[in-house]
Every structure is written in C-alpha cells, then in structure tokens.
Amino acid sequence: IALISALVAATVIVIISVLVERCGGLIGSVLGTVPHLAVVASVGLTMQTTGEQDFQVAMLSMPLGMLCNSLLMLFMCLTSRWPWLMRRVPLEHQNSRFAVCLCVGLSAYSAGVLSIMLGLRPKSRPVGAVCIAAVVAFAAELLMGIAMVLYFPSGQPSKQARSRPLVLLSRATATFCTFFSAMLIARTVPALAGILANLPVVTGAVLLMLWHSQGEEVTVGCLGPMVLGQLSAAAYALLASQLMLAMHPAAGAVISWFAAVLALTLPTMLALQRWQSGSVSERELPKEAKELEGAEQEVPEERRAEDGMP
Numbered sequence: 001i002a003l004i005s006a007l008v009a010a011t012v013i014v015i016i017s018v019l020v021e022r023c024g025g026l027i028g029s030v031l032g033t034v035p036h037l038a039v040v041a042s043v044g045l046t047m048q049t050t051g052e053q054d055f056q057v058a059m060l061s062m063p064l065g066m067l068c069n070s071l072l073m074l075f076m077c078l079t080s081r082w083p084w085l086m087r088r089v090p091l092e093h094q095n096s097r098f099a100v101c102l103c104v105g106l107s108a109y110s111a112g113v114l115s116i117m118l119g120l121r122p123k124s125r126p127v128g129a130v131c132i133a134a135v136v137a138f139a140a141e142l143l144m145g146i147a148m149v150l151y152f153p154s155g156q157p158s159k160q161a162r163s164r165p166l167v168l169l170s171r172a173t174a175t176f177c178t179f180f181s182a183m184l185i186a187r188t189v190p191a192l193a194g195i196l197a198n199l200p201v202v203t204g205a206v207l208l209m210l211w212h213s214q215g216e217e218v219t220v221g222c223l224g225p226m227v228l229g230q231l232s233a234a235a236y237a238l239l240a241s242q243l244m245l246a247m248h249p250a251a252g253a254v255i256s257w258f259a260a261v262l263a264l265t266l267p268t269m270l271a272l273q274r275w276q277s278g279s280v281s282e283r284e285l286p287k288e289a290k291e292l293e294g295a296e297q298e299v300p301e302e303r304r305a306e307d308g309m310p
Helices: 002-023 025-031 036-048 052-080 083-088 094-120 127-151 165-185 190-196 201-213 216-246 249-297 301-306
Strands: none
Touching: 002 036, 002 165, 002 201, 036 052, 036 165, 036 190, 036 216, 036 249, 052 094, 052 127, 052 190, 052 201, 052 216, 083 094, 094 190, 094 201, 094 216, 127 216, 165 190, 165 201, 201 216, 216 249
8 A cells, every 4th residue: 555655646746747847837836736645645544544543643744744844935935035145145056045045944844843743742632632733734824825925926937947857757756755654654653644745855856946947036936835835735634634534535535635626726826826917017017117218208309399298
C-alpha cells in the first residue's frame, strides 16, 4: 500500500507540475495546490493506520502541516524585503538571495513542526481537541494568505518556463520518497505522517524554478496565492477525516474533494484573477497619464494658441 500510494503521488505531481507551467504563475500557483495529493494521502492513510482515531489524527494533522508550509512562505516573503538582505545581497545575486530566504523559511517551518509534535502532541490529545487545532490552523492560514496577497502583490511573468524531463523526474522522486516515508510511519506516529505528507520538498523545487525563470518579484508574489490555494487541501483533510469514516471511504473522499474545490479553489481563482486585473489597471493608469501629459507638452505653441490651450 505504501509503495502504491507513493507511486500514484509521484505521477500526480508530474502532471500537476506540467499544468502549473502551462497556466502561468498566479493561476498555476492555485492549481498546484488543489487537493490531488491530499486524496492520495487520505486513501493511503486509511489503509496504513491501525484504527479510526489514528486515521483522524493523521488527517487532522495535515492542516497543521500546511500551516507550517505557510509559515515557510511567509518568512520567505519577509526575508526578501528584509533591509539587511537588500543591503548585503544585491538583487543580481539570485542564488544567494534564494538560499537565504529559503533557509529562513525552513527554520520557521521546522519550528512550527517541533511546536506541533512536542507542544500540541496530537497523538495524545482527544480527537476533538486536534480537530479544533486544525480549524484554528485553517483560519490562521486564511488570514496569512490574504495578508500576503495584499502586501506582496504578484508581478507579471516575463516568460513562460518549461521544466526539463530531469527536473520532473527529480520532483517525482522527492514526492515518492516523502509519501513512502509517511505511509511507513503512519502506524506508529500518525500525526507526523500527516505532516510529512505535506513536506515542502516539491514546493522548494517549484520556488527555485520560478525564482530563476521569472525572478524574485514574481516568485514572492506567487507565495500568497499558493498559501490560499493550500486552503482547499486543508479543507479536504478536515472533511475527509469525518466523511471517509461516516460513509464508504471512496464516497467520502470524492464528496470532500468536490466540496473543497467548489467552495475554495474556484472562488480563490476568481478572486485572485479580479485582484490581479485591478492591480494591473492601477499600475497602468499613472503610466497612461504621464504619456498624455508628455503628448500635451509636445504640441506646438502656435497650435496651442489656436486651440485656446493654456
């Protein structure tokens, strides 16, 4: 079961990676976080966990892990705008700036995971308490994503990137190893398995590709939509933790997936599209005003006098 789940997850991540690159930065960021992998994880955890409580703990730990992923992206955004980094590492040094931002983000991620495993300890808590923590994590991720979209707006992609087959293979391998490890420890440490299923290995690879192909501004602007896009996966985990036990697991998974996509993914895409078009219009208005002003100044004085222009 662990091997099959890992193989399916690796195949899904390759397909999603191609779709993300075809659709562009903003919409692709949301599409890349539709709960496809969460479905694979939930099916694997259903078969790997020893009981209903362990399954629920594993599924409810997924929103907690996604909150840690959001912390990684938030701290990458903040580090990118850090005055010290702006002074010490110029924008031309892309590799160095990405390394610093990623290291700070991974530190925040690690601190979040340690706080969950050692502080919250989902395995030893009642399922109701873990569910409340997962809902709070979902709300925090929502507020975090909205703030990131507002304060770190998405830039316009300069060109459309395409991943080489070797890059896609490396993502598939990383996903396979992550899922295989999560399924193996699901019987003993279900909470860590739920968090490990969302380990940001592929996220880091995607961000590295965006950083080099589109630049720092576009990459940082995509982090907010990625955080909002993760909400559908978190919502799926919350719903599936209940519905897959209340009815047939397949029916519960399908209903949870459609509910998450219809209630969160599609509205998020529409809202981000509207927000992006509004932001682009606001940036273009001052430019058009300057062009009109320059055109008026080029009108000859004789013509201005004939037309009564000051």
